[in-house]
Amino acid sequence: MNSDGWLQALAGELHRRGLDPDLSRHVVAEAATHLRDSGEPPLQVFGPPATYATAVAESVGAPQPGGGVGVARVAMPVRPPHTPGPVRLEVRGITKRYRRRPVLTSVDLTVRAGEIAAVVGANGAGKSTFLRICAGLLSPDAGRVRVHGTLGYCPQSGGTADFLYPEEHFVLVGAGRGLHRAEARAAGRAHAGALDWEPAGRTQARHLSGGTRQKLNLVMAALGEPDVLLLDEPYQGFDRGTYLDFWQQLWRWRADGRAIVVVTHLLNQLDRVDTVLDLTPAREMSA
Numbered sequence: 019m020n021s022d023g024w025l026q027a028l029a030g031e032l033h034r035r036g037l038d039p040d041l042s043r044h045v046v047a048e049a050a051t052h053l054r055d056s057g058e059p060p061l062q063v064f065g066p067p068a069t070y071a072t073a074v075a076e077s078v079g080a081p082q083p084g085g086g087v088g089v090a091r092v093a094m095p096v097r098p099p100h101t102p103g104p105v106r107l108e109v110r111g112i113t114k115r116y117r118r119r120p121v122l123t124s125v126d127l128t129v130r131a132g133e134i135a136a137v138v139g140a141n142g143a144g145k146s147t148f149l150r151i152c153a154g155l156l157s158p159d160a161g162r163v164r165v166h167g168t169l170g171y172c173p174q175s176g177g178t179a180d181f182l183y184p185e186e187h188f189v190l191v192g193a194g195r196g197l198h199r200a201e202a203r204a205a206g207r208a209h210a211g212a213l214d215w216e217p218a219g220r221t222q223a224r225h226l227s228g229g230t231r232q233k234l235n236l237v238m239a240a241l242g243e244p245d246v247l248l249l250d251e252p253y254q255g256f257d258r259g260t261y262l263d264f265w266q267q268l269w270r271w272r273a274d275g276r277a278i279v280v281v282t283h284l285l286n287q288l289d290r291v292d293t294v295l296d297l298t299p300a301r302e303m304s305a
């Protein structure tokens with residue numbers, strides 16, 4: 019079965035399972051992009067259309083043939099299988115204290131190309147501190163971080179320049195990553211489009227909504243296609259559609275071979291990642 023035939027069959031199977039038409043189109047488009055970019059045969063990547071459609075429908079809680087009401091929950095289409103590559107981020111024995119108060123104690127993490135690591139833990143557990151250390155913005159008291167390749171970092175907040183337009187951000191950050199103006203603008207627009215954002219307007223960063231400012235931060239982190247992406251709760255302020263787009267984008271980056279570290283409070287996403295680093299202090303876990 020060729021890709022077109024497989025995609026057509028998938029669309030039919032999703033329809034039969036009562037999947038929301040917009041979501042169906044999205045799933046088919048995602049599969050088409052993956053097949054086009056990878057050049058792999060659909061049966062090998064996704065399996066038979068009916069099997070893949072069942073997995074997607076179960077994942078999003080859609081009604082199945084023969085009845086049954088869908089479960090309303092945020093869920094994502096099942097990702098195609100992937101093979102992790104070489105180690106991109108190595109973190110060993112990171113310890114950090116603020117004044118005398120320990121925040122991180124001997125933290126290790128290894129992330130390979132084609133993997134997503136989720137960093138979880140209660141408020142104040144040290145997630146942002148850990149990411150800032152990985153990004154080289156903060157020094158640890160002990161331990162070391164090795165990044166093999168280029169790095170993009172999306173902070174939890176801040177990171178944008180109030181009086182610049184989004185496209186000026188792309189040009190500025192792109193220049194630091196070796197992109198010419200036109201290339202940076204085009205790359206920025208492409209990444210923004212994946213988050214359902216059209217950044218061409220003349221709105222300064224200070225007048226963007228909080229969610230749109232976070233999209234801008236995320237796009238800046240992704241400019242120049244870095245090997246390692248460090249994302250500190252980048253989806254704050256995203257609406258549900260953008261949030262789904264964001265996870266789709268993460269899986270696309272993973273399929274492209276990026277090593278991704280994402281801070282998240284949303285435990286329902288943890289079965290969608292490859293590694294979970296829980297920074298909850300040991301005393302709280304045993305309490």
Ligand SMILES: Nc1ncnc2c1ncn2[C@@H]1O[C@H](COP(=O)(O)OP(=O)(O)OP(=O)(O)O)[C@@H](O)[C@H]1O
Pocket residue numbers: 116117121139140141142143144145146147148
């Ligand atoms: N520069 C600093 N000086 C002193 N204490 C700090 C500093 N930065 C962070 N802290 C403290 O260190 C702890 C860890 O902070 P961090 O922001 O890394 O946690 P977090 O897990 O990202 O929190 P949240 O989930 O609320 O974003 C917190 O108690 C915080 O108040």
